Amino acid sequence: MAEITVPSRVTSVDVARRAGVSQSTVSLVLSGKGRGRISARTEEAVRAAAAELGYRPNVAARTLRTGVARTVGLVVPDITNPFFGPMLRGAQAEAMKAGYTVMLVDIGEDRTWEARSVEALLAGPSDGLLLFEAGLPPGETQPAIAIEVLPGDLPVVRLDVESGFDQAIDHLLGLGHRRFGHLAASFEAQTFELRHARLRERLEREGLAAPVTARTNITFADAARAGRELLESDATAFVCDDDMLAGGIYLAARERGVRIPQDVSVVGFDDLAFAVVLDPPLTTVAADAQELGATAFHALASALDGVPPPADQKLPVRLVVRGSTAPPRDA
């Protein structure tokens, strides 16, 4: 068994010794709870000693003692999707301000709660969870916020996808499109079901045919495959659950010589960074991932403080019209 040389850490006892006070005094001073109880001289001595020794409190000990880790877990289905980078940043920025640390867990394609990574989180390093497109495993009782799911047991923070889809459909309808396609995520998630339902209903209300639909994983290659299918239909307008899916249509269209937006229009969702560099630039429903992360963190922090967060927070979303939409050829 190899012996690791652990950088022998400085403890509060060392600081106490150095400052010539007791360990509890050190704790009092450094936690700020000595306000007015500790003499200025002592306080000064303690701080000096701590600084000289390079003291840093042991998180494990503090957590054990207080039962609070000041860490929240952020669970995402696929960190590979560029949506999550900004989302993490939003959550992390707010968390840091509040003295929290965010632990990102990517459960990958493997959506089962058995995923060991989540087990690890549940084991206790985190005070609460931010769950993207997921709920808490049955029986779990941790404070948690669900992101991008329909209201349920947990407080929810989500994008106003209904409005987003409405805006997209209105735009396309306004342009004169009558035959729609939906490039949907095959991923089982409420937000995607919601989007599909919204589109169907809306089309029905307009007296139009149901959308041709293809489902696919959220990767360019798979989306291109699905896009080829869709392009065989006579639909002229395609709504996509995600910008990456829209990218798939671009790929399929290029292959088949179908021109965007002259021959078909396409609308994405999320406004991922690469949307602008597509040719033509993608018309898409812009979602503020950073804001989503920040809001979710705040909800959790609030719950952790004993203040019940709003049960259902909807973040606005807005259609950004760029170059991938135009009137249909036959209009």
Add this chain to the structure above:
Amino acid sequence: MAEITVPSRVTSVDVARRAGVSQSTVSLVLSGKGRGRISARTEEAVRAAAAELGYRPNVAARTLRTGVARTVGLVVPDITNPFFGPMLRGAQAEAMKAGYTVMLVDIGEDRTWEARSVEALLAGPSDGLLLFEAGLPPGETQPAIAIEVLPGDLPVVRLDVESGFDQAIDHLLGLGHRRFGHLAASFEAQTFELRHARLRERLEREGLAAPVTARTNITFADAARAGRELLESDATAFVCDDDMLAGGIYLAARERGVRIPQDVSVVGFDDLAFAVVLDPPLTTVAADAQELGATAFHALASALDGVPPPADQKLPVRLVVRGSTAPPRDA
């Protein structure tokens, strides 16, 4: 002070009571260290009790006791860059196999953050650090692996950017290009300096003019600005430090009616997912981010086990020729 209802956790004492054994026996069984010392009957009873109670060891207590957190920190400069998603996944996947958890910290643009978030990590929740394009703060003595930097104090894992640039330059030279441009990252990092040096030297050796160079942040908008500059030169071949920068050239080229690859050729770096959906698809130096993350984790794990990892690991990289490169017009 709001009182939080902590989901009263099941401890090993509860399990012991339930199984009718002592707490230490529970620990022995569950840690697997009772191999052959604990009777099968007792072991069974303990496991049953633990399962029924839904026992999960308290990580803070274990960490405090053992001094080992089984967590490593991964520090990246900008999680918003799609390179890091796969890298995190690679590190996390390997970490999980080894019973570790990865804590991702995005230091973002903000320099002051660097101190703060890294502080949080240094405070102890992690056993070691994976540092992308960064070194350890002076005076720090944690086990750490540096990623994408030149060999120095820390063990290093990096992409073979020299070879990558060579491949790109060879390809362009072979196509007949003689006037080069370099769209470089303004971010101060050794890997970027190395790339620039490599290009200069190589061009010099070929008796060609030094590359026109523009430096920019790694965002499409900024890169487009820099791209406009570059397109005013008479260079016909552009090498970029990152695919996102290449995207900036696409944007600038589209604006000015410059055609890729007929008028100018461009080569990216990384092979980010969106490279294939660009029009034309981007010729780029493919780096395996996932592998990079995995390798870095292994190096750290090795260090943590007391066996010194290789001082300098270079991961191969290979040029993927797609549609953005062609002979120059004047060839």
Add this chain to the structure above:
DNA sequence: TTGTATGCGTTATCAG
């Protein structure tokens, strides 16, 4: 104003 004592849940050493 400061010090003493205690316990958080584990692991690990040692007796029995």
Add this chain to the structure above:
DNA sequence: CTGATAACGCATACAA
């Protein structure tokens, strides 16, 4: 084969 028991480093009730 199993059970006491002692830390790990910190925060805090209480004593001085």
